[in-house]
Amino acid sequence: MIIKTELTLSVFLSGAVVAALCLFNQPALGQENPNKKIPFEVIEDKTAGDSMAPAKQLRLGLGVNLDFFPTVLSAVDGEFGLSIQPWFGIDRFKLRLNITHMRIPESLVGTRYFHKNSANTFSLVLEYCFGSNFDGFTVGAGVGVCNNMVSHRYFNRKGNSIAPFVTIEGGYIWKFYNNLFIEPCLALDVMVTGQKIKVWGFNYKPLPVTGEISIKFGINVDI
Numbered sequence: 001m002i003i004k005t006e007l008t009l010s011v012f013l014s015g016a017v018v019a020a021l022c023l024f025n026q027p028a029l030g031q032e033n034p035n036k037k038i039p040f041e042v043i044e045d046k047t048a049g050d051s052m053a054p055a056k057q058l059r060l061g062l063g064v065n066l067d068f069f070p071t072v073l074s075a076v077d078g079e080f081g082l083s084i085q086p087w088f089g090i091d092r093f094k095l096r097l098n099i100t101h102m103r104i105p106e107s108l109v110g111t112r113y114f115h116k117n118s119a120n121t122f123s124l125v126l127e128y129c130f131g132s133n134f135d136g137f138t139v140g141a142g143v144g145v146c147n148n149m150v151s152h153r154y155f156n157r158k159g160n161s162i163a164p165f166v167t168i169e170g171g172y173i174w175k176f177y178n179n180l181f182i183e184p185c186l187a188l189d190v191m192v193t194g195q196k197i198k199v200w201g202f203n204y205k206p207l208p209v210t211g212e213i214s215i216k217f218g219i220n221v222d223i
Contacts, residue, residue, distance in 0.1 A: 061089040061134050063220030065183065069212050070102030079103035079118075087127075089134050089220070094127040098144065104207075114197075114204040116151040121189075123167055134220055135173040135181065142167050146191070148206040152199045159197035159204065165189050171216075179220050187212040 067083035074081030081102035087094045100121045109117045123144025130136040144167060149160040171185030189210045197204040 058091045060223045061220045062223055063087050063218055065216045065218035067214055067216045069214030070100055073105065074103040076105040077103050092129045094129065094134065096125045096127055098123045098125060109207060113153055113202050114150045115153055118149045120147045125167060135175050137172050139170045148197065150197055150204050152202065155200050157199050159199040161195040161197045163195040164192045166192060181218055183216040185214060185216060
């Protein structure tokens with residue numbers, strides 16, 4: 001009987017020891033499991049977001065230039081002249097329409113039989129601005145047509161001719177107050193074809209090349 005009791009007690013103690021070992025081997029609640037694997041950190045790829053950035057918006061503008069070189073030139077003979085130049089701009093480019101009327105002084109083009117040489121010109125010029133707000137140094141080129149008119153000194157009759165020309169120019173646009181600006185500039189007009197005006201058998205040949213040194217005044221607005 002004693003042997004049986006000791007065996008039962010031994011088995012009970014062995015089971016208690018095993019249970020205690022199992023209990024101590026389990027991680028406590030609220031503690032991290034050292035064998036648990038930590039997942040990789042997800043890093044956001046910012047380069048993908050950069051590619052979705054909106055494209056740079058182009059600057060658009062409208063403006064008008066007033067060129068008083070024809071005014072001064074025409075005033076030498078007591079006549080009126082003016083050049084009005086409306087334009088449309090995209091980013092650093094401007095497309096400009098030049099509408100000009102002027103009287104060329106007699107001291108430059110007067111001849112024995114002809115005088116009162118007037119010219120109306122219409123040209124379209126593409127201009128590039130090195131500034132970011134339609135300002136700074138500029139260069140441009142374009143094409144146009146010139147209508148020359150002249151009167152005979154002794155016969156009460158006028159003649160005219162129409163000829164195409166190319167123009168090149170350059171200058172500097174300085175905005176002195178908001179969008180008001182002045183533009184010192186140079187321009188050169190070269191006739192593409194020779195032109196002669198005939199009046200009663202007399203020939204008159206307008207200037208094949210004309211140049212301009214002037215200061216333009218203007219204003220522009222953003223659209």
